[in-house]
Amino acid sequence: MPDCIFCKIAAGEIPATVVYEDDEILAFEDIHPVAPVHILLIPRRHFASLDEAGENNGPLLGRILLAAARIAREKGIASRGYRVLTNCNADGGQEVFHIHFHLLGGRRLRTLG
Ligand code: 5GP
Numbered sequence: 515m516p517d518c519i520f521c522k523i524a525a526g527e528i529p530a531t532v533v534y535e536d537d538e539i540l541a542f543e544d545i546h547p548v549a550p551v552h553i554l555l556i557p558r559r560h561f562a563s564l565d566e567a568g569e570n571n572g573p574l575l576g577r578i579l580l581a582a583a584r585i586a587r588e589k590g591i592a593s594r595g596y597r598v599l600t601n602c603n604a605d606g607g608q609e610v611f612h613i614h615f616h617l618l619g620g621r622r623l624r625t626l627g
């Protein structure tokens with residue numbers, strides 16, 4: 515997607531602090547972290563949100579969650595705990611319309627809502 519900021523990060527056209535990458539997934543530090551660990555995980559291939567995910571995206575979404583768990587262990591926050599979430603569309607608070615998962619941790623997180 516030409517005007518998608520996360521597609522540009524995935525293509526290396528915009529710099530980001532990458533913490534994990536493979537042929538399908540990229541994980542990088544959020545530019546405005548709200549927790550000591552705040553990493554975004556995206557599929558390289560663009561789709562806008564969880565609402566646009568198809569059944570065929572199941573394995574990819576599973577791999578993203580497992581990559582988040584691995585990064586959490588590497589960052590040393592796994593035993594104390596962390597949160598993985600995706601914001602979907604306007605009421606969900608989504609601002610960047612290339613699906614992404616936030617990995618948040620390193621402090622006690624408030625309850626949602
Ligand atoms: P959303 O509300 O869509 O779930 O969150 C988008 C996230 O992307 C925000 O936490 C924001 O700080 C982050 N973000 C927006 N633009 C950039 C960018 O250019 N680089 C990085 N690393 N993060 C970004």
Ligand code: ZN
Nearest residue numbers: 518521560612
């Ligand atoms: Zn994109």
